[in-house]
Amino acid sequence: xxxxxxxxxxxxVSEGALVLLRCNYSSSVPPYLFWYVQYPNQGLQLxxxxxxxxxxVKGINGFEAEFKKxxxxxxxxxxxxxxxxxxxxxxxxxxxxxxNMLTFGGGTRxxxxx
Amino acid sequence: xAGVSQSPSNKVTEKGKDVELRCxxxxxxxxxxxxxxSLGQGLEFLIYFQGNSAPDKSGLPSDRFSAERTGGSVSTLxxxxxxxxxxxxxxxxxxxxxxxxYNEQFFGPGTRLTVL
Numbered sequence: 001x002x003x004x005x006x007x008x009x010x011x012x013v014s015e016g017a018l019v020l021l022r023c024n025y026s027s028s029v030p031p032y033l034f035w036y037v038q039y040p041n042q043g044l045q046l047x048x049x050x051x052x053x054x055x056x057v058k059g060i061n062g063f064e065a066e067f068k069k070x071x072x073x074x075x076x077x078x079x080x081x082x083x084x085x086x087x088x089x090x091x092x093x094x095x096x097x098x099x100n101m102l103t104f105g106g107g108t109r110x111x112x113x114x
Numbered sequence: 115x116a117g118v119s120q121s122p123s124n125k126v127t128e129k130g131k132d133v134e135l136r137c138x139x140x141x142x143x144x145x146x147x148x149x150x151x152s153l154g155q156g157l158e159f160l161i162y163f164q165g166n167s168a169p170d171k172s173g174l175p176s177d178r179f180s181a182e183r184t185g186g187s188v189s190t191l192x193x194x195x196x197x198x199x200x201x202x203x204x205x206x207x208x209x210x211x212x213x214x215x216y217n218e219q220f221f222g223p224g225t226r227l228t229v230l
Contacts, residue, residue: 032216034218036221041223042223043118043205043221043222043223043224044205044207044221045221046218046219046220049216049218051216090157092157094216100145100147100162100164100209100217100219101147101159101162101170101173102147102149102157102159102219103159104149104156104157104158105156106156107156107157
């Protein structure tokens with residue numbers, strides 16, 4: 001079974017600082033990988049996804065993530081944090097050719113200090 | 115166009131009562147999913163519908179949980195004899211097709227269920 005680990009349930013950065021949210025997955029076959037963001041009292045919104053094209057994926061709001069097969073990682077980064085980035089971020093995977101359901105990591109709450 | 119909608123947005127019920135949660139997917143989306151988000155368990159898959167195929171119920175936590183999808187569109191998640199551990203936010207998502215595992219799932223705002 002797939003599993004997803006997000007290191008750090010809470011991450012705090014200063015406005016303008018680099019954002020790095022970590023995600024590692026367990027699978028013998030590289031899955032499809034996703035990052036979702038959840039703002040307070042809202043549903044999940046897709047930031048970006050990896051589906052075996054370029055390993056560096058660019059998403060909305062200036063976020064990007066790099067798929068590293070050797071490290072089974074898909075870390076999310078943004079060069080300069082903005083106050084509006086404060087939210088909860090979820091990494092998720094779906095297995096290739098094995099159904100479409102998402103397996104989520106535990107989430108990382110990003111706090112941005114002025 | 116309209117996104118995924120869910121109703122009610124909040125539901126408070128007493129232990130032992132049955133509840134029904136509704137999801138209206140995006141028009142034209144053939145795949146529909148239910149997830150549960152709770153403090154203790156995080157985000158968990160519950161059930162998945164794809165077109166006219168039999169649903170994948172592998173995530174349902176007990177036989178008190180059931181779901182149906184009528185006419186390939188609206189879905190209802192039913193929880194019978196609710197327990198306090200059922201308290202959570204129930205999220206519905208839809209996508210254009212279910213095969214392949216790479217299509218974006220669009221999520222609704224969720225129904226917050228509180229069992230007293």
